[in-house]
Amino acid sequence: xxxxxxxxxxxxxxxxxxxxxxxxxxxxxxxxxxxxxxxxxxxxxxxxxxxxxxxxxxxxxxxxxxxxxxxxxxxxxxxxxxxxxxxxxxxxxxxxxxxxxxxxxxxxxxxxxxxxxxxxxxxxxxxxxxxxx
Amino acid sequence: xxxxxxxxxxxxxxxxxxxxxxxxxxxxxxxxxxxxxxxxxxxxxxxxxxxxxxxxxxxxxxxxxxxxxxxxxxxxxxxxxxxxxxxxxxxxxxxxxxxxxxxxxxxxxxx
Numbered sequence: 001x002x003x004x005x006x007x008x009x010x011x012x013x014x015x016x017x018x019x020x021x022x023x024x025x026x027x028x029x030x031x032x033x034x035x036x037x038x039x040x041x042x043x044x045x046x047x048x049x050x051x052x053x054x055x056x057x058x059x060x061x062x063x064x065x066x067x068x069x070x071x072x073x074x075x076x077x078x079x080x081x082x083x084x085x086x087x088x089x090x091x092x093x094x095x096x097x098x099x100x101x102x103x104x105x106x107x108x109x110x111x112x113x114x115x116x117x118x119x120x121x122x123x124x125x126x127x128x129x130x131x132x133x
Numbered sequence: 134x135x136x137x138x139x140x141x142x143x144x145x146x147x148x149x150x151x152x153x154x155x156x157x158x159x160x161x162x163x164x165x166x167x168x169x170x171x172x173x174x175x176x177x178x179x180x181x182x183x184x185x186x187x188x189x190x191x192x193x194x195x196x197x198x199x200x201x202x203x204x205x206x207x208x209x210x211x212x213x214x215x216x217x218x219x220x221x222x223x224x225x226x227x228x229x230x231x232x233x234x235x236x237x238x239x240x241x242x243x244x
Contacts, residue, residue, distance in 0.1 A: 085161070088195035088225055092161045102195075102225055113221040114228050116198035121134050126221040 007040040012128045022070055025057030027084035027117040034120035051075070052130065053107070056083035056117075058093055059100040071107045081126055082109045085116040092116070134218065139199040141215040143239030144190055146232050148211035151185035155203035155212060163196040164203060165189065192235065195228035213240055 007021065021031050031054075034040040053071055071080065082103050085091030093099040103109060113126035151168035167189040174181040204212045215238035222228045 082225075085196050085198060088228065089193065091196055092198060094161070094196060104225060109225075111221050111223060112195060112225055112228055114194040114197065116200075119134060119138060122218070122221065125218075129221050129223070 007035070008043045009039070009124065009127050010041055011039055011124045012131055020053050020070065020074065022053060022055045022067060023057055024055070024059060024063060024067075025084075025086060027056035027086065030083075030117045030120055030123060031056065034123055037120055039120050039124050051078050052127070053078065053080040054083055054123075055080060055087045055103045055107075055109075058086040058091065059103050059106070061098050061100065064100055064106050067103065068106050079110045079130055080107050081111045081113065081130065083113045083123060083126065084118055085114065088112045088114065139201060139214070141194070141217045141238045142192060142197075142199075142201075142204060142235070143213050143215040143237070144192075144232065144235035145211045145213070145239045146187050146190065146236060148209045149187050149190065150209055150211075151187050152208065154206050154208065158202050158206045160200060160202065161196045161198055163193040165191040165193070187232075189231065190235065191229055191231045193229045195222075195225050216240060 021028065023031060031040065035042065051074065053074055055067060059067060071078070082088050086093060086099075087103045090096070090099050090101040094101055100106065111126045111129045113122050115122055118126075151166060153166060156162075156164045156166050166187070168185045168187050170183045171186045172181045173184055201214065204214060217238050
């Protein structure tokens with residue numbers, strides 16, 4: 001996963017763990033927007049310290065095993081967030097035969113963030129939902 | 134958030150005529166609409182007229198692109214941008230909202 005990076009979330013104090021970002025499509029641009037706005041701060045954690053998997057973007061059948069491998073590589077306790085319409089339901093591509101109808105077909109998702117793409121604020125609100133839960 | 138940021142979409146079911154234009158124009162087909170017809174006989178009318186009665190109207194915000202095409206194409210202004218911000222859910226079905234919820238998101242003054 002060359003796109004995998006780790007972040008801390010200053011706006012969500014209870015979320016001290018790293019976030020492993022799996023940016024598969026354009027939604028990952030919003031991760032960059034969140035960094036620019038200071039909502040996400042890149043951290044130097046090793047991948048094993050990340051406990052939140054952030055899946056953003058269209059998951060194709062070909063990409064699904066890689067997402068599953070990234071999920072299986074995370075140590076317990078681990079949690080997954082689906083970011084954006086594609087990861088939630090397949091989004092505009094739900095009718096395509098090679099696109100997953102939501103990443104929850106492959107890994108268990110705790111929080112679904114709606115939007116195409118969701119705003120960076122929605123990302124932080126979604127991560128905060130993890131803490132409330 | 135900027136005030137012009139796209140957010141949730143509200144429905145005014147009283148203005149909706151079940152014409153299906155929003156359903157057909159939605160690029161991701163995330164709107165579901167069900168209606169039935171009802172015959173109305175008005176006094177002095179030559180024949181009864183048939184009106185559509187809205188039964189169900191759901192928007193799947195899990196798939197919604199928040200593009201606003203449904204708001205733009207609605208001939209009766211039954212759909213409008215809400216002031217409420219979108220919220221994440223703990224299940225994919227938790228992002229599917231029906232009339233009961235969409236009514237609350239319809240802005241009081243219209244769009």
